[in-house]
Every structure is written in structure tokens, then in C-alpha cells.
Amino acid sequence: MSIQTYNTLSRRKEPLKTLEDGHVKLYVCGITSYDLCHIGHARSALAFDMIVRYLRYRGYTVTYIRNFTDIDDKIINRAAEQGTSASALAQRFIDEFYVDMDKLGVDRPTLEPRATEHIQEMIDLITELIDKGLAYQSGTDVYYSVNGFPEYGKLSGRNLDDMQAGARIAINENKTNPMDFVLWKGSKPGEPTWDSPWGPGRPGWHIECSAMSRKYLGDTFDIHGGGKDLIFPHHENEVAQSEGASGKKSVNTWIHHGFVTISDEKMSKSLGNFLTIRDVLKHYHPEVLRFFIFSTHYRNPLDFSETAMADATAGLDRLYECMATIDDLSNAGISEEKTAIASPKDSKKLHTIEERFQKAMDDDFNTAMGMGILFDAVKVINKICQQLPVSPSQADITLLKDSAILIKKLAAIMGLLQEDARKYLQQKKATMLNGLDISEQEILQLIQERKDARVAKDWARSDSIRDQLLAMGIELKDSSSGTTWEIRR
RNA sequence: GGCGGCGUAGCCAAGCGGCUAAGGCACUGGUCUGCAAAACCAUGAUUCAGCGGUUCAAAUCCGCUCGCCGCCUCCA
Known part of the structure; x- marks a missing residue:
């Protein structure tokens, strides 16, 4: 049975097929570094961290590219507000990003290219698009001409007429079609700027990802990921740019994760209802956040609340307590003669943990179900532990210890149960005592x-x-x- | 207005045509205890928003209705 992934492009689950045998080439849109990250960013990083870990667990080599957008209007504006340079501000929040990621235990991607280090690649790509008649210069800007790309809208499932009818974008005199988007922006005085065939300026947001994914993964690669809100316009525009230039399909599978909401409303900077990662980690263990995030399928919305976090804490504690119980099991007094307490049904359940977990995860990374299987095993283990006599049988002890090792191995895919169980429980006590x-x-x-x-x-x-x-x-x-x-x- | 998604026990959440509708949290009962707490064990949906339809068979497919959310503008 192969791994099934939901593909935004086809709107259904498909067996994962890779261009190269056993090798997944993955590109994920990273952050625009102008502020601290909120827990929505955490969900994104964590979702793909889990996906990469699972793919590797299943034997794939994964080349994982995640970019930094380190030049953008928001960065420029924020830098001006704070009286610093755009590059200094971007660097500062990249550093802060790593602080958060390290606390969350997120593995580093294979490569983390920055937009400002790939200006030449973007200029080359824009030039190609102009040569193919897919882009045009207007004033000091360069725009992509959506009319030249008939498939425009295929990823987000819309067509140009519908979009124009409901368009909320202001009419821009410089554009041929209102849906055209900027590839290169002429810079205003005082803004960071790079030389280009169209004069001094800077790249538009969408071109970054097309240029960097092409450089590191080629014209066509396996998976492109990001948040659902990036489907349109960002990813749609990427498709237009990349495929317009290469004439080939750019991405086989598009994976988009759902949002984190608060009181069922999307968390966002503009609404002001966001919580930063460090706010949350001030009150909760990083694994509690992971537990919370993986308790729902990655594509569904996830509502943050104190209650939900309390539930997650209780659940994680249950897992750790089970592990601690097994860790404490001493080898003393083991009786070779004693018959096992574990019933055939119990041992069968424990022996099938891994295959059931894999089946769940193979189905579009169903962590919610995967966690359910782990808890199912915990229940069986607890039952056996409760009945264990003073001198337990070798068979029971072996079954218990092996199961715990397996549970830890599988939980590690979600970054759970990474700490020594006793230490986790004691640490928790100490932290709470502080308050x-x-x-x-x-x-x-x-x-x-x-x-x-x-x-x-x-x-x-x-x-x-x-x-x-x-x-x-x-x-x-x-x-x-x-x-x-x-x-x- | 266009496009997409969601509605499963008190709460969270799997299941996506057919074995007893996973699992977590909470509640309740039991074991334990001087009594408790904790821990452990056990228990809960004849039913999947509503109404029709397809099928031998539907929470799962189709249609309609109601309610909620997201995207269409920067956004994970």
C-alpha cells in the first residue's frame, strides 16, 4: 500500500508518485520575516516537519526546501517604523524564527534559501517570461500577463471571468488585465533596490518561489506545500510563472494545510487575534502544542483555546505516565516460569501497533488516527501493568518494553515523547511549582x-x-x- | 456574486459504501484509601444538522434545505 496524499490541484487523494524512485522533492513557502511568528506559522512548520519525518520513516530521501521572504513591503514598512534597515529587520526575525523552531524541535529543512540571495535567478526568470510574451514592462514595473496563460486559475479552481467579476482589487492603469500581477517593482527613493534590465527595483513576492524552487528542485518537482490561504493568489501565480516559463508541469502534488482559528475565526495579523509561538510556549510545553496540532488532521481548521490546550496536556501526560511506568519496570524478580498476563488479544493489539499506525499515516498523514492507535496501545499496556504480579513473567516484561520502544519511535514522527518520561513529569512539576x-x-x-x-x-x-x-x-x-x-x- | 470546506456523544476528533461508529478530555460507577485525591478499570451515539433519493447495504454517494467557516486584498 502506498502513501496517499490529497492534492489540491486534482481535489482528491492520489497515490504518492515521485519523479525519482524513493526521492521526494518538496518545497514549502516559509515566512515573511517582519514579526514574531504566531501559532499558525507553528502549524505550518510542524505539519511539514511531520510529513518530512514520516516520508523519511517510510524510506524516502527527502529534499526539503523552505524559503525566507526577506524583502517585501511589510518588511520595508516595519523597518522604516523602527528606524532600521529592511535587511537588519528581516535578519532579526529570521533569528527569532529559529529560536521558536528550535524550541518546538522542528528539524531544519535541507536548504533555506532567501529571496535577496536569488535576485539574479528572478531577473532571469522574468526575462524569460518577457521573451515568451507572458510579461510586459509598464513604467518601472513588470507584470505577468494572465491572458497569456490559458490555464490560469487551475489550481484554485476559478476562471478569469469569475475573478474579475468579484475582484476587490483596485483598478491599476498600468495593467493590461486587472488580474495581472507584479513581477518586478520599480523602487521608490530610500527603498532597498537591485539593478535590473527594467531599472532599479525589487522582485514581487510570487516570483521568488518560482525562481528558488526551480533553482533547487528543477522545473518539475514532487510536492509544494503551504497554508490554504496561499492557494490564491500566491500558488496560482507560481504555477503561471513556472509553467509559463518552462512549458512543463511544475508541481505534481500541492499540499495545503488548514488554519489555526481562535473562537472559530481565522487567526491573522490584521484581525489582531493572534498568539505568538512564544506566548504559548510560556504556558505550555512544546510537545503540548505539537499534541494539540496533530490531534486534528492537517487539512482541517484547528480552534485554539485554553480548554483545547488543557485537553492536550492531559493527553500528553497520559502518554508520558504510561512510558514512565514501563521505564520503572525493573528486571528484578522476573520469573521464567510464570505465564504471561497479556491475553492473545492484548498481544495482538500491541504487535500490530506499527502496521495500524502506518496505515493511518499512509492515508494522507492522518495523525489524529495515528494518535488514536497510540492511545489504544497505551490502554492495553496500562491494563497489563495494573495486573502485573510482584514477579512478572519474562514474556510480559518483554512485550511491555518492546511496545514502549515502538510507541516512542512512532510518536517521534510527530515529535512527541522525545523526553525521558520521568524527567518530563518532574520538570512539569517544577515549572508549575514556580507559579x-x-x-x-x-x-x-x-x-x-x-x-x-x-x-x-x-x-x-x-x-x-x-x-x-x-x-x-x-x-x-x-x-x-x-x-x-x-x-x- | 464566484470558488472551496465543514456540521459525528457534554467538549475535541477519526471514520469517506458493508465487521461492535476509533481515540482523547470531561462525567458517572468500581478497585484502592481511615476518608479522599491521584492512578487504574468499566460505562456512553440503535445513531452521524434536517428532508428526500440511489443501493441488497449510506455517517459515508446524489439532490434540496438550514447553520458555520475560509479564499476571491497582504496572510501559514
């Missing part, structure tokens, strides 16, 4: 006092200590080995 007005020492002291009271069967005193701690958000757990504490969420 409370009590030290661990004081807690331990109260626990000791309560222990004394309990030995004396002074339940009133014992319960009052428990209530006092609970009021501060600390919950006590009595077990045969003593009393431990935890912070209530």
Missing part, C-alpha cells in the same frame, strides 16, 4: 506533619493539612510507599 507561593521544602514538611497525624490517627489534623495544601493547588496522593504530591491543573 505557586510555596517551596517544595515547605510542602514536604507539611506532608511529614500530616504523616505523624495519620500515624496518631488524628484524621482531623491530617485532613486539614491536606485541605490547606489543596487550597494552594497541591494535591496529595497516598500510596503504600508514602505520600507524593502533585500540582492540580
